[in-house]
Amino acid sequence: MRDANSFDDFYRSTSGRAIRYGYAVAGDPAEAQDLVQEAYARAWQRWSQVGTYDDPEAWVRTVGHRLLVNRWRKVRNSVVAYRRHGPPPPVRPPSENTVALVSALRQLSADQRQAIVLYHLADLSVAEIAAQIGVPSGTVKARLARGRKALAALLDVNFPEEVRNA
Structure with missing residues (x-):
């Protein structure tokens, strides 16, 4: 059973540090907020397990970092695909x-x-x-x-x- 009060306390006491960490790693405040929000959402889904860890904040940071790395991979793969296929053909002007x-x-x-x-x-x-x-x-x-x-x-x-x- 999830304990909403313990998760709320955990979130209040750690979210500021998690955002600062995400900003330092991602270099963009909006992206950091997205990553941290997703990491806390995943922590909440697994709070019965994550809440028992010695350092649940480290788990949130790790998840946030992995989410960031996955985004970078997607961007890199998009660039590779773009280079492989080249730019789209020029669009003719309207008649x-x-x-x-x-x-x-x-x-x-x-x-x-x-x-x-x-x-x-x-x-x-x-x-x-x-x-x-x-x-x-x-x-x-x-x-x-x-x-x-x-x-x-x-x-x-x-x-x-x-x-x-x-």
Whole structure:
């Protein structure tokens, strides 16, 4: 059985030193806090055993240090993988049509833009959009119709009949 009071006393009396140790080892206060928090969480999970150790604080420091080493390994492995595979291929700039569409979408109301993007780019049905955003299907249809009309004016295009009636 865990003894919450003894763990609380242990935490209060040792956490400051553990944070200072973590900061000195990791070199970053936020990372030190994360490591120490995780180490104390693990100590709490095993407090019935850790609480019987001669120096439970040493156990917390050891766990924190191992967590830090594991993070460093992950970073190192990421760098090795990056070097092995090289940088990603360059991304081509957006086309003129894409720039015009994004510019026109920004000029629509947020509700119309959301409906148009969910319908035409995310391929959701009117019913799925209505369920997702919590409005009636008729509201989604109205937003789509008004949004398409505004887009057509902004882009100076005519949508095909099947798009206008969708």
